[in-house]
Every structure is written in structure tokens, then in C-alpha cells.
Amino acid sequence: MTSLFLAVFLRDLRLAARRRIESLLPLVFFIVAVSLFPLGVGPEPQTLRVIAPGVVWVCALLASMLSVHTLYAGDHADGSLEQMLLAPQPALAVAAAKAAAHWVVSGLPLIVASPLIGLLFDMSGPGLLALVTGLLLGTPILSLLGGLGAALTLGLRSGGMLLILIVLPLATPALIFGAGAVGAVESGLSASGHFSLLGALLIATTLGAPLATAAALRISTE
Amino acid sequence: MPLTFYTFSSPPRFYALSGALVPWFWAVALALAGVGLWMGFFVAPTDATQGEVYRIIFIHVPAAWMSMLLYLVMAFWAAVGWAFNARLASMVARAVAPTGAMFTFLALWTGALWGKPTWGTWWVWDARLTSELILLFLYLGYIALVEAIDDPRRADQAGALLAVVGAVNVPIIYFSVKWWNTLHQGASVSITSSPKMASTMLTAMLLMSLAFWAYAFAVVLTRSRAIVLEREQASAWVGELAAADGVTQ
Numbered sequence: 023m024t025s026l027f028l029a030v031f032l033r034d035l036r037l038a039a040r041r042r043i044e045s046l047l048p049l050v051f052f053i054v055a056v057s058l059f060p061l062g063v064g065p066e067p068q069t070l071r072v073i074a075p076g077v078v079w080v081c082a083l084l085a086s087m088l089s090v091h092t093l094y095a096g097d098h099a100d101g102s103l104e105q106m107l108l109a110p111q112p113a114l115a116v117a118a119a120k121a122a123a124h125w126v127v128s129g130l131p132l133i134v135a136s137p138l139i140g141l142l143f144d145m146s147g148p149g150l151l152a153l154v155t156g157l158l159l160g161t162p163i164l165s166l167l168g169g170l171g172a173a174l175t176l177g178l179r180s181g182g183m184l185l186i187l188i189v190l191p192l193a194t195p196a197l198i199f200g201a202g203a204v205g206a207v208e209s210g211l212s213a214s215g216h217f218s219l220l221g222a223l224l225i226a227t228t229l230g231a232p233l234a235t236a237a238a239l240r241i242s243t244e
Numbered sequence: 245m246p247l248t249f250y251t252f253s254s255p256p257r258f259y260a261l262s263g264a265l266v267p268w269f270w271a272v273a274l275a276l277a278g279v280g281l282w283m284g285f286f287v288a289p290t291d292a293t294q295g296e297v298y299r300i301i302f303i304h305v306p307a308a309w310m311s312m313l314l315y316l317v318m319a320f321w322a323a324v325g326w327a328f329n330a331r332l333a334s335m336v337a338r339a340v341a342p343t344g345a346m347f348t349f350l351a352l353w354t355g356a357l358w359g360k361p362t363w364g365t366w367w368v369w370d371a372r373l374t375s376e377l378i379l380l381f382l383y384l385g386y387i388a389l390v391e392a393i394d395d396p397r398r399a400d401q402a403g404a405l406l407a408v409v410g411a412v413n414v415p416i417i418y419f420s421v422k423w424w425n426t427l428h429q430g431a432s433v434s435i436t437s438s439p440k441m442a443s444t445m446l447t448a449m450l451l452m453s454l455a456f457w458a459y460a461f462a463v464v465l466t467r468s469r470a471i472v473l474e475r476e477q478a479s480a481w482v483g484e485l486a487a488a489d490g491v492t493q
Contacts, residue, residue: 170409174402178392187388188406191381192413195420202424219420226416234409241401 034123074143075204090168117235129161156200166231173238269462280451308351314344319411322404334400339467345383371422
């Protein structure tokens with residue numbers, strides 16, 4: 023099972039490394055989308071500081087949802103997904119590896135870029151730290167839930183939009199605690215409660231989502 | 245033919261039974277709603293602080309109850325259909341979804357109508373309103389997913405998985421939204437403490453809830469019958485039904 027996990031994980035990373043520009047698209051989308059908010063809301067630093075965590079989180083959520091749509095699509099189209107599911111190892115390993123690879127390819131760059139974005143929004147140092155910590159705990163949840171959505175909507179005509187509609191309601195707790203952590207730090211409170219809850223959500227999602235994704239893959243490829 | 249738990253999981257028998265039951269459910273729904281609305285609007289006393297406005301509670305609260313209950317009912321039948329490969333259970337689950345979404349929307353809409361005069365605003369982002377809104381999104385996601393998949397078997401199973409994941413997530417979403425923000429008035433009816441409202445109000449509300457239950461049964465069964473006919477159109481018994489009605493297939 024570990025070997026299948028590693029094989030799929032490394033293969034997805036290698037594929038991403040060979041399509042570098044394509045792999046960076048979620049990051050570019052994230053930066054462009056975030057930059058639109060000051061233009062729409064107005065450049066007052068006071069307002070920007072208040073909306074920054076929410077904007078960063080919502081844009082990170084949308085960037086993951088838009089990029090996760092293709093997670094299984096290529097392998098489904100060329101038949102390699104069915105071969106992976108035929109392997110004697112459980113489909114759980116494929117689901118977990120795919121979500122992990124998605125997080126490394128499109129989640130990590132967002133986290134690395136987020137302090138920069140925070141500076142554009144005039145966030146304070148502790149606020150930036152809370153934002154990065156929250157994203158570190160929260161973006162894996164988005165990748166795991168997104169993987170489930172991608173498996174459910176595999177090969178459907180309106181898959182991309184549908185995936186967003188399915189996954190966004192499930193991702194609201196992560197959004198609430200992730201953005202809430204920054205808000206708490208900015209108003210001088212401790213964010214440890216938010217981080218504990220995000221960690222709990224991450225553990226629960228890590229335990230549950232790959233199982234559900236594996237079941238969804240079986241349903242979708244039957 | 246002995247009557248067992250599985251007797252009515254056969255589509256033709258379900259079709260016949262539900263056809264006989266639907267008029268009764270409509271009659272019960274209309275009668276209970278009539279009595280409940282009469283009690284709510286004419287018998288129940290005026291609220292000391294909110295005046296007459298509060299009377300929307302007789303629609304709002306039962307609708308909110310139904311919206312949450314129907315999601316669980318939907319997830320239950322979808323899961324039964326998935327786990328035991330029971331086609332009829334999956335069809336019923338799909339028939340429940342639009343009614344559940346309608347009740348969710350009704351709860352939100354009546355809540356907005358109630359909020360304007362009492363809170364001075366149509367909408368506040370508090371825990372119960374927000375989680376009800378997210379429940380509506382969950383219903384819409386389920387409906388959209390099952391409608392987007394052409395193969396009925398895959399649609400049923402994928403929908404079941406999504407409904408179960410949603411049902412697991414509903415409490416998590418509720419509590420996270422609750423910790424996020426709360427300024428809603430506390431629950432007015434609870435099982436543990438004695439009700440804080442006049443008994444006529446409570447009776448009217450319970451009557452309206454039962455009326456909504458009967459309505460939900462009537463509508464869901466009617467919709468299930470349509471889905472059964474659609475899915476079983478190639479079978480002999482649907483052909484006989486159509487022939488009896490003088491319809492050529």
C-alpha cells in the first residue's frame with residue numbers, strides 16, 4: 023500500500039514538474055484574484071487589513087477547487103486510473119496519494135506566496151504568521167475534499183462547476199477557522215483554539231476523505 | 245404472498261400502495277394545515293414583545309425542522325439504496341431532495357420576513373441562518389450531482405455518497421458556524437426544558453409540523469411514482485398500466 027502511495031505520489035509530482043507553467047496556474051490565479059479585491063473594495067489600508075484573511079482564504083479555496091478538477095481527469099481519459107484501481111492494493115492509497123500530490127503542487131505554493139499577499143494588504147507580522155499556520159493546516163483539507171469532489175464528478179460535462187458546488191459547503195468549517203485565526207490574532211487574542219480545531223478537522227478529513235474518495239472512484243469508474 | 249419488510253421494495257407493489265396512500269396524505273395535510281393555521285392565526289395569543297409578527301413561526305419553525313429531517317431521510321434512503329442495492333430506496337432518496345430544498349428555502353424566506361420587522365434586517369450572518377443556507381447548498385449540490393450523471397446507477401451511488409458525507413458534515417458545519425457568530429435567539433422549543441410558550445402556540449406548531457410531514461409524504465410519494473415509471477418504462481407492468489390508460493408506448 024505504501025509503495026502504491028509513493029509510486030502514484032511521485033508520478034504526479036513528476037508529471038507536474040514536466041508541465042511547469044500549467045502547474046503554476048493555480049498560484050497565478052490566486053495572486054490575480056487576490057489583487058482584484060483592493061481594486062474593487064478600495065485602497066484604504068484599514069479596510070484591506072480587515073478583509074485580508076477572508077480574501078486570502080476564499081481565493082485559496084477557489085484556486086484549489088479550480089485546479090483539483092483535473093486531478094483524475096487525465097488518468098481517467100487515458101485509462102490509467104482503471105489500471106491503478108485494478109491493482110491489488112486498496113484504492114485508498116491512490117486517493118491519498120493524489121490528494122497529497124495536489125497539495126504539494128498547488129497548495130504549498132499558495133502558502134509560500136501568502137505572506138507576500140498579506141503585505142499587499144498591510145497585515146501585521148503576527149497576523150501573517152497566523153495566516154501561514156492556518157493555511158498549512160487548512161489547505162490539505164481543501165485538497166482532500168477537492169479530491170472527493172473530483173472523484174464524484176469524474177467525466178461529467180459540467181464537472182468543474184459541479185465540483186465547486188459540491189465541495190464549497192463542506193469546506194466552510196476550514197474557511198471559518200482559518201480566517202478566524204488571523205482575525206483573533208489581529209484583535210490581540212490567542213489563535214490556539216482555532217488552530218486546534220483546524221488540526222482536528224485535518225485529522226478527521228485525512229481519516230475520512232480518502233476512504234470516501236476511493237468509494238467514489240469505484241462508483242465513477244464502474 | 246406474505247407481507248414482509250421487503251414486500252414494498254418491489255416497484256409495482258410500491259406503485260400501487262403509494263397510489264392508494266397519496267390522496268389520504270393530501271387530505272391529512274390539508275386538514276391539519278387548516279386547523280393549525282386557524283389555531284396559529286386566531287386562537288394563539290399575541291406575543292408580548294413581538295406582537296402579531298411572531299405568527300410566522302407557525303410556518304417558519306416546522307419548515308426548518310422539516311428541512312433538517314428530510315436531509316437525514318434522504319441520506320438514509322440513499323445509503324440503504326447504495327448498501328443493499330435497493331433501487332426503490334435510491335428512487336425515494338432522489339424524490340426527497342427537491343422537497344427538502346423547498347422546505348429549506350421556505351425556512352430561509354420566512355426567516356427573512358420575520359427578521360425584517362423584529363431585527364430590522366432581512367438577513368444576519370448568525371449561526372442558524374448561515375447553517376440553514378449551507379444546508380440549502382448541500383441539497384442543491386446533491387440535486388445537481390444526480391441530475392448531471394446520466395447513468396442512473398452511478399447517479400444513485402454517487403448521490404448516496406455525497407448525501408452521507410453531507411450528513412456527517414452537517415453537525416460540524418453547524419458548530420463551526422455557531423462558534424463563528426451567534427446572536428440568534430435561543431431555541432424556543434427544546435426537549436430537555438419545559439416549553440416557554442403558550443400551549444396553544446405549541447399545539448398549533450405541532451399541528452403545522454404534522455401537516456408538513458403529511459405534505460412531504462404526499463409529494464415525495466408522487467414524485468417517487470413518476471421516477472419509478474420513468475425508470476421501469478421498459479418493464480411489462482408499466483406497459484400494462486399504459487395500455488390500461490390507452491397510452492401507446
